[in-house]
Amino acid sequence: MNKQYRIVVAGCGGMANVWIKALLKRDDAVIVGLVDVHIGQAEKIRDAYGLECGVNTELGRAIVDTGADLVIDATIPDSHFEISTNAMKHGCHVFGEKPMAATMDQARKIIETADATSRSLSVMQNRRYDANIRALRELISSGMIGSPGMINADFFLGPHFGGFRDVMESPLILDMAIHTFDQARFIIGADPVSVYCHEFNPKGSWYKGNASAVCIYEMSDGSVFCYRGSWCAEGAPTSWEADWRIIGEKGTAIWDGVHTPYAEVLLADDSAEKKFIRDVARIEAPMDWNGKPGHEGCLDEMFLALREGRPAETDSRDNIHSMAMVLGAIESAKSGQKVMLG
The missing domain is CATH 3.30.360.10 (Dihydrodipicolinate Reductase; domain 2)
Structure with missing residues (x-):
C-alpha cells in the first residue's frame, strides 16, 4: 500500500474546494488540518466536507500539531512565498496554485529554500x-x-x-x-x-x-x-x-x-x-x-514524484520558466x- 501523506490545506477560499474534492478521492492522502487567517472560513470548509481535522490560523502551528508532511497552498498569490517557504522549513513538501510566487525574486528564493531543506514545491498546471x-x-x-x-x-x-x-x-x-x-x-x-x-x-x-x-x-x-x-x-x-x-x-x-x-x-x-x-x-x-485529466492528473504526477523521490513534472524549478x-x-x-x- 502506498504511503498515506498527512496534509494541511492552507487557504480555505474557492480553490481549496477543488483541491479537497480531488484529495478525498485518494487513498494515499488524509487531510489532518485546515489553515486560514479567518478561522470561521476554515471551520466552514471542515464542516462542508465532514472532515475530522483541526483548524488553525497559523501554518507552522498546524504542521507541528498534526505531524503533517505535505501542505496544499490554496492561498492568494501574494501569500505563496510565505506559505511555501514556511512549510518547507517545517519539513513539508508543498503542492501549490499558480503563480508559484508574486515576483521572480520570490520564486528564486523558493527554489533556494527547496534545495536547502530537501523539500519541494510542485505547481498545479492542470x-x-x-x-x-x-x-x-x-x-x-x-x-x-x-x-x-x-x-x-x-x-x-x-x-x-x-x-x-x-x-x-x-x-x-x-x-x-x-x-x-x-x-x-x-x-x-x-x-x-x-x-x-x-x-x-x-x-x-x-x-x-x-x-x-x-x-x-x-x-x-x-x-x-x-x-x-x-x-x-x-x-x-x-x-x-x-x-x-x-x-x-x-x-x-x-x-x-x-x-x-x-x-x-x-x-x-x-x-x-x-x-x-x-x-x-x-x-x-x-x-x-x-x-486522469485536469487537477486529478496533475495530482497523480505530484504524488508519484514524491514516492519516487524525484522532481515532479511541474516542480518549481521547471515552473519558474512559465512564471x-x-x-x-x-x-x-x-x-x-x-x-x-x-
Missing part, C-alpha cells in the same frame, strides 16, 4: 493533463513535422466573472495566460529567452485593466512563440485550451483545443520540389495517454521594449 495535448506533444517530439520554427496560440473568450478579475491591472496575462504559456513550453520542450508584449484594453471591454495582449517569445530551441489573447472577445470563442498552429520544417500541426490534434506533412516525392504548393498528407496524432513568461510580458508591456528572460 492544463498539461489532457489526452489531446499529450498527443500533440508526442507528435512534435517524434519529429513528424521536423523542428518547430513558429508556434501560434490564439485564446479568445468573453467570460463575465465579476469580482476581483474585473479590477485587476492585467487580468488576462496574470490570471489566465500562464496556462497557455506553460502549455507552449510543454508542447515543444523549450524555455523562453525573450519577450515583446503589447497589452491593451479594447473598446467594449468590461475589465478595468488590460484584458487583451499580443506576445512574441523567442524560445531556447530557436523557435518563436506567438500568443494572441483576449478575455473580452464576444462571439466565436476558442476553447479554454487555445487554438494552436505549430509550423515545422516538414509540415504543420493543428489543435483546436478540443478535438484530436493532427498534422499535415510533406509527401516524400522526388517531383514535389517542382510544385508551387507541395503535396501533403494528413497524420493523426497518437492518442496513447491514459492518465518568467508572465512577468516578462507585463514588464515588456509597461516599458514598450523587448525583455530578456533567464
Whole structure:
C-alpha cells in the first residue's frame, strides 16, 4: 500500500474546494488540518466536507500539531512565498496554485529554500493533463513535422466573472495566460529567452485593466512563440485550451483545443520540389495517454514524484520558466521594449 501523506490545506477560499474534492478521492492522502487567517472560513470548509481535522490560523502551528508532511497552498498569490517557504522549513513538501510566487525574486528564493531543506514545491498546471495535448506533444517530439520554427496560440473568450478579475491591472496575462504559456513550453520542450508584449484594453471591454495582449517569445530551441489573447472577445470563442498552429520544417500541426490534434506533412516525392504548393498528407496524432485529466492528473504526477523521490513534472524549478513568461510580458508591456528572460 502506498504511503498515506498527512496534509494541511492552507487557504480555505474557492480553490481549496477543488483541491479537497480531488484529495478525498485518494487513498494515499488524509487531510489532518485546515489553515486560514479567518478561522470561521476554515471551520466552514471542515464542516462542508465532514472532515475530522483541526483548524488553525497559523501554518507552522498546524504542521507541528498534526505531524503533517505535505501542505496544499490554496492561498492568494501574494501569500505563496510565505506559505511555501514556511512549510518547507517545517519539513513539508508543498503542492501549490499558480503563480508559484508574486515576483521572480520570490520564486528564486523558493527554489533556494527547496534545495536547502530537501523539500519541494510542485505547481498545479492542470492544463498539461489532457489526452489531446499529450498527443500533440508526442507528435512534435517524434519529429513528424521536423523542428518547430513558429508556434501560434490564439485564446479568445468573453467570460463575465465579476469580482476581483474585473479590477485587476492585467487580468488576462496574470490570471489566465500562464496556462497557455506553460502549455507552449510543454508542447515543444523549450524555455523562453525573450519577450515583446503589447497589452491593451479594447473598446467594449468590461475589465478595468488590460484584458487583451499580443506576445512574441523567442524560445531556447530557436523557435518563436506567438500568443494572441483576449478575455473580452464576444462571439466565436476558442476553447479554454487555445487554438494552436505549430509550423515545422516538414509540415504543420493543428489543435483546436478540443478535438484530436493532427498534422499535415510533406509527401516524400522526388517531383514535389517542382510544385508551387507541395503535396501533403494528413497524420493523426497518437492518442496513447491514459492518465486522469485536469487537477486529478496533475495530482497523480505530484504524488508519484514524491514516492519516487524525484522532481515532479511541474516542480518549481521547471515552473519558474512559465512564471518568467508572465512577468516578462507585463514588464515588456509597461516599458514598450523587448525583455530578456533567464
